[in-house]
Amino acid sequence: MLDAPVTGKRQVARGMFVIGLHAPEIAASVRAGQFVNLGWEAGPLLRRPFSVFRAEREHIEVVLKAVGSGTAQMLAMQVGDRLSCLGPLGRGFDFGSGAREALLVSGGLGVAPMLLAAREARVAGMKVTWVHGARTAAELCAEHDGDVVVWATDDGSQGTHGTAVAAAPDTDLVLACGPNRMLAAVAERWPNAQVAVETYMGCGTGVCLGCAVPLRRGGYDRACKEGPVYRAADIDWSALPSHLPYAVVA
Amino acid sequence: MSVAIGAMRLRGPVLAASGTFGYGTEVPLLERGALGAMVSKGIFLRAREGTAPPRIAETPSGMLNAIGLQGPGAEAVVRDYAPLWAEWDFPVLVNINGESASEYGELTARLDGVPGIAGFEINISCPNVEQGGMFFGNDPRAAATVTEAVRRRTKLPVWVKLTPMVSDIGVVARAVESAGADALCAINTFVGMSIDLNVYRPRLSFRTGGLSGPAIRPLAVHLAHQAARAVRIPVIGIGGIARPEDALEFLVAGCSAVQVGTATFVNPKAIAEVHDGIAAFLEARGFPSLADLPRYLPRD
Numbered sequence A: 001m002l003d004a005p006v007t008g009k010r011q012v013a014r015g016m017f018v019i020g021l022h023a024p025e026i027a028a029s030v031r032a033g034q035f036v037n038l039g040w041e042a043g044p045l046l047r048r049p050f051s052v053f054r055a056e057r058e059h060i061e062v063v064l065k066a067v068g069s070g071t072a073q074m075l076a077m078q079v080g081d082r083l084s085c086l087g088p089l090g091r092g093f094d095f096g097s098g099a100r101e102a103l104l105v106s107g108g109l110g111v112a113p114m115l116l117a118a119r120e121a122r123v124a125g126m127k128v129t130w131v132h133g134a135r136t137a138a139e140l141c142a143e144h145d146g147d148v149v150v151w152a153t154d155d156g157s158q159g160t161h162g163t164a165v166a167a168a169p170d171t172d173l174v175l176a177c178g179p180n181r182m183l184a185a186v187a188e189r190w191p192n193a194q195v196a197v198e199t200y201m202g203c204g205t206g207v208c209l210g211c212a213v214p215l216r217r218g219g220y221d222r223a224c225k226e227g228p229v230y231r232a233a234d235i236d237w238s239a240l241p242s243h244l245p246y247a248v249v250a
Numbered sequence B: 001m002s003v004a005i006g007a008m009r010l011r012g013p014v015l016a017a018s019g020t021f022g023y024g025t026e027v028p029l030l031e032r033g034a035l036g037a038m039v040s041k042g043i044f045l046r047a048r049e050g051t052a053p054p055r056i057a058e059t060p061s062g063m064l065n066a067i068g069l070q071g072p073g074a075e076a077v078v079r080d081y082a083p084l085w086a087e088w089d090f091p092v093l094v095n096i097n098g099e100s101a102s103e104y105g106e107l108t109a110r111l112d113g114v115p116g117i118a119g120f121e122i123n124i125s126c127p128n129v130e131q132g133g134m135f136f137g138n139d140p141r142a143a144a145t146v147t148e149a150v151r152r153r154t155k156l157p158v159w160v161k162l163t164p165m166v167s168d169i170g171v172v173a174r175a176v177e178s179a180g181a182d183a184l185c186a187i188n189t190f191v192g193m194s195i196d197l198n199v200y201r202p203r204l205s206f207r208t209g210g211l212s213g214p215a216i217r218p219l220a221v222h223l224a225h226q227a228a229r230a231v232r233i234p235v236i237g238i239g240g241i242a243r244p245e246d247a248l249e250f251l252v253a254g255c256s257a258v259q260v261g262t263a264t265f266v267n268p269k270a271i272a273e274v275h276d277g278i279a280a281f282l283e284a285r286g287f288p289s290l291a292d293l294p295r296y297l298p299r300d
Helices: A024-029 A069-075 A114-123 A180-189 B074-085 B101-111 B140-151 B169-178 B214-230 B244-252 B262-266 B270-284
Strands: A002-013 A016-022 A035-039 A048-051 A054-056 A059-065 A082-089 A101-107 A127-134 A148-153 A173-177 A194-196 A212-214 A220-222 A229-231 B003-005 B008-010 B014-016 B037-039 B056-059 B062-065 B092-096 B119-123 B158-162 B183-186 B190-192 B209-212 B235-238 B257-260
Touching (some): A002 A024, A016 A069, A024 A059, A035 A059, A048 A059, A048 A069, A059 A069, A101 A114, A101 A180, A114 A127, A180 A194, B014 B270, B056 B209, B062 B214, B092 B101, B101 B119, B119 B140, B140 B158, B209 B214, B214 B235, B214 B244, B244 B257, B244 B270, B262 B270
Parallel strands (some): A101 A127, A101 A173, A127 A148, A173 A194, B014 B037, B014 B257, B092 B119, B119 B158, B158 B183, B235 B257
Antiparallel strands (some): A016 A059, A035 A048, A054 A059, A194 A229, A212 A220, B003 B008, B062 B209
16 A cells, blocks of 8 residues: 555546556556555545556556546546555456467457556567447547557447447457446457456455456456456356446446 | 453454454455454355345445355355464454354354354344344344354354344343343444435345445444443444544443454555554553543443
């Protein structure tokens, strides 16, 4: 746990912002798909979990939209304001498969873990294709990485007309993040894809059991410990709430 | 700052509340150094899946939870956790649950004598199960029956965690004291509901949940005080404690120790900070020990 000053903020799409934090220990150790749990003085009671978007030298970045009052407060922060930062938490993507190509599929805020994923895939010697989808061109994240980048919009205003999943080619290793409905479609097409899921979270450290993820084999485990990255076919998508505000923000 | 809870001597007055510290093994982030004792996540005799998500919802200065006592059951606790607890330098009590008094008794019998298990906290106050839980805790006779069922099967310390969802907590407190409880824990969560206006339904899949956090603290101080006035056995205060002064309110109100719960979710160092802050308070006010702290316990 460390006290991290805000170092900057910039807009990367309509309503989507990146916040930078000085967090050396986390920047040094975070892996793609892991998250930080952020809290602040006079903030809401519970921390808010965010995938780490970038990690360079002593800095990390997270990407967010104003979904509720907590994220709205974060977006009102100024350089120098402090966020209590717990992490890196959870289990990230696995790049040990020996695949030659990595396909990153993101929808809306699902870009969150993908910059780090692209970096780690390259380190593992893979060619990176990134397919990014959003409702409209204005909501496509301006920051991306990949040897090939494919756009998809629901209204056809940029790139392929349709979903990111539909626009994606087939390949060895598929990593995905986005709204739960999108991830359910990923699971249909690529059962072995690795997907980063989002849930409400209490503690982020494995004790409260609030971030239950329903499993196909029955029972639940914890997005904050066993997740947030899962094999797509292991999740019982019909039992994972898809109506919650965070799950429908695209 | 050691305290006595019945025959049990604890090295400090700040304990980890059930359901907020897992089995104590989850993360190195959770600091155990200042713990007086830990109460495990609530378990049943058999494994339970728990409730469907969403299980938690944040509310003003608090949170609702309906986890549904997800857990691996007694055999797994005996096999996987108790051997670790036996090595620790503070006691671990197991929070026990059942759908009937006899099931509480059976669970106690299975756990009694297992190295690493120092005592029991009877949960007759969980609001998030279909059978048992709170339904025992808001009926003084049922509460006493469960307490007796456990008491008959162990000589280890037996604490009873009370529900706030009663019209007179003193009645239940006296009933379980008479049934052989060594201490009371007051209180468990309040039953609450929050509605999602996007879909016109409760924010929790279980519909209702247990409200915890600073929102309930004044209610909890009041109920812990009432319980402490009603009985001679020690009362352990619980409810929204996040800072040292919160804990001190419970101690002055008549509690012998406190449990910190929801605050641990936000601040993994909460227990250590509360412990150190109590010590600093005692020193700053010139009290040689915790026992010298003034207690507000008027008896009618």
